[in-house]
Amino acid sequence: xxxxxxxxxxxxxxxxxxxxxxxxxxxxxxxxxxxxxxxxxxxxxxxxxxxxxxxxxxxxxxxxxxxxxxxxxxxxxxxxxxxxxxxxxx
Amino acid sequence: xxxxxxxxxxxxxxxxxxxxxxxxxxxxxxxxxxxxxxxxxxxxxxxxxxxxxxxxxxxxxxxxxxxxxxxxxxxxxxxxxxxxxxxxxx
Amino acid sequence: xxxxxxxxxxxxxxxxxxxxxxxxxxxxxxxxxxxxxxxxxxxxxxxxxxxxxxxxxxxxxxxxxxxxxxxxxxxxxxxxxxxxxxxxxx
Amino acid sequence: xxxxxxxxxxxxxxxxxxxxxxxxxxxxxxxxxxxxxxxxxxxxxxxxxxxxxxxxxxxxxxxxxxxxxxxxxxxxxxxxxxxxxxxxxx
Numbered sequence: 194x195x196x197x198x199x200x201x202x203x204x205x206x207x208x209x210x211x212x213x214x215x216x217x218x219x220x221x222x223x224x225x226x227x228x229x230x231x232x233x234x235x236x237x238x239x240x241x242x243x244x245x246x247x248x249x250x251x252x253x254x255x256x257x258x259x260x261x262x263x264x265x266x267x268x269x270x271x272x273x274x275x276x277x278x279x280x281x282x283x
Numbered sequence: 284x285x286x287x288x289x290x291x292x293x294x295x296x297x298x299x300x301x302x303x304x305x306x307x308x309x310x311x312x313x314x315x316x317x318x319x320x321x322x323x324x325x326x327x328x329x330x331x332x333x334x335x336x337x338x339x340x341x342x343x344x345x346x347x348x349x350x351x352x353x354x355x356x357x358x359x360x361x362x363x364x365x366x367x368x369x370x371x372x373x
Numbered sequence: 374x375x376x377x378x379x380x381x382x383x384x385x386x387x388x389x390x391x392x393x394x395x396x397x398x399x400x401x402x403x404x405x406x407x408x409x410x411x412x413x414x415x416x417x418x419x420x421x422x423x424x425x426x427x428x429x430x431x432x433x434x435x436x437x438x439x440x441x442x443x444x445x446x447x448x449x450x451x452x453x454x455x456x457x458x459x460x461x462x463x
Numbered sequence: 464x465x466x467x468x469x470x471x472x473x474x475x476x477x478x479x480x481x482x483x484x485x486x487x488x489x490x491x492x493x494x495x496x497x498x499x500x501x502x503x504x505x506x507x508x509x510x511x512x513x514x515x516x517x518x519x520x521x522x523x524x525x526x527x528x529x530x531x532x533x534x535x536x537x538x539x540x541x542x543x544x545x546x547x548x549x550x551x552x553x
Contacts, residue, residue: 197544197548204312205313208309208312209309212305215298215302216302219298219299222291222294222295222298223291228339228343229362232340232370233366235335235336235370235373236336236366236370236372237373238332239329239332239333242328243329243373243551245308245325246322246551247544247547249321249322249325250322250544251540251544253318253322254524254528254543255540258524258528258529259528259529262529263533267529270525271467271521272319273524274467274517274524276323277517277520277547278467279322279326280322280325280326280551281516281517281550281551282326282462283325283327283330283333287451287455287458333458333461333462337454337458337461340454341450341451344450344453348438349442349447352442353442357435360435361377363434364377364430365377367430368377368427370461371423371426371427371461372552381493381495384492385489388488388489391485392482392485392486395478395481395482399478399479403475405471408520408522408523408527411519412549415512415515415516415519415550415553416546416552417553418512419509419513422505422509425488425505426506429498429502430498432498433499433502437498452499456499460502460505460506463506
């Protein structure tokens with residue numbers, strides 16, 4: 194795996210961990226955990242999601258965008274940039 | 284519920300929806316869905332998480348910070364600001 | 374100055390430094406500097422702006438929101454939460 | 464200009480406008496403007512900076528990354544992904 198890209202299993206592991214963290218958030222809310230502790234966990238889920246997003250983007254540019262480029266087609270760049278913009282706003 | 288705050292049930296509903304979206308992400312990765320579509324879903328989970336965070340912060344300032352202030356204690360402000368900073372970085 | 378708050382001079386110093394960085398960005402664009410180096414500088418301006426925002430928010434909660442609260446008025450909380458949400462989206 | 468990319472003049476115009484906004488922030492701080500109004504302006508500067516960053520990234524992928532790819536070199540992808548990650552954290 195080059196650069197920031199991950200294997201499919203690595204993505205799945207990370208997403209399962211994120212799912213567990215989100216279930217942890219539900220438990221914290223149910224048990225009236227102190228807000229600041231819940232917010233710390235929310236930040237940690239956001240960071241974990243960003244890691245997944247960065248890996249997917251790397252892979253997308255490395256494969257889809259470049260393969261299209263090799264075929265003289267740069268239409269994939271607009272699409273990738275739009276995805277980056279959505280992430281930066283989210 | 285004042286302002287951005289939510290009831291406990293509303294937080295739980297949102298977090299269950301987020302959990303479902305994260306499971307959806309796992310399915311998308313397993314089925315080799317097109318990267319850009321996965322990234323769109325990641326942005327949507329991030330947006331949903333931000334909604335939960337904003338609600339929790341509102342509640343925290345409205346209750347914990349203000350109750351402490353009424354008792355002449357502003358130590359909760361540092362803690363709230365640190366949580367906001369972590370969210371802005373995440 | 375308590376917590377993350379700064380003196381007016383400290384805000385002005387930071388903002389003047391940010392202004393200098395933005396002028397630096399103009400020079401980099403004029404001189405055809407390598408994109409990645411310009412982007413690194415853009416991230417650095419964003420980080421510096423976040424520092425200013427966090428300081429202002431801290432101060433706002435510590436003074437305006439709490440003074441209003443002491444007078445039994447929590448209408449400032451909505452306004453503060455809305456500002457936090459705008460920052461989180463920006 | 465394809466996609467999100469801009470001409471050099473457009474980048475310079477945007478950066479000059481951002482410089483003016485940052486000077487406006489200094490004026491607001493000097494004149495003791497209400498915190499929330501300063502924060503609204505900070506969010507607006509952040510949004511404007513993001514626009515510049517997205518344009519530069521688009522251009523970088525469209526030209527540098529793709530030219531390198533055409534020459535069988537994907538080392539530019541790591542560099543681009545690292546820049547995206549810095550922006551997402553900033």
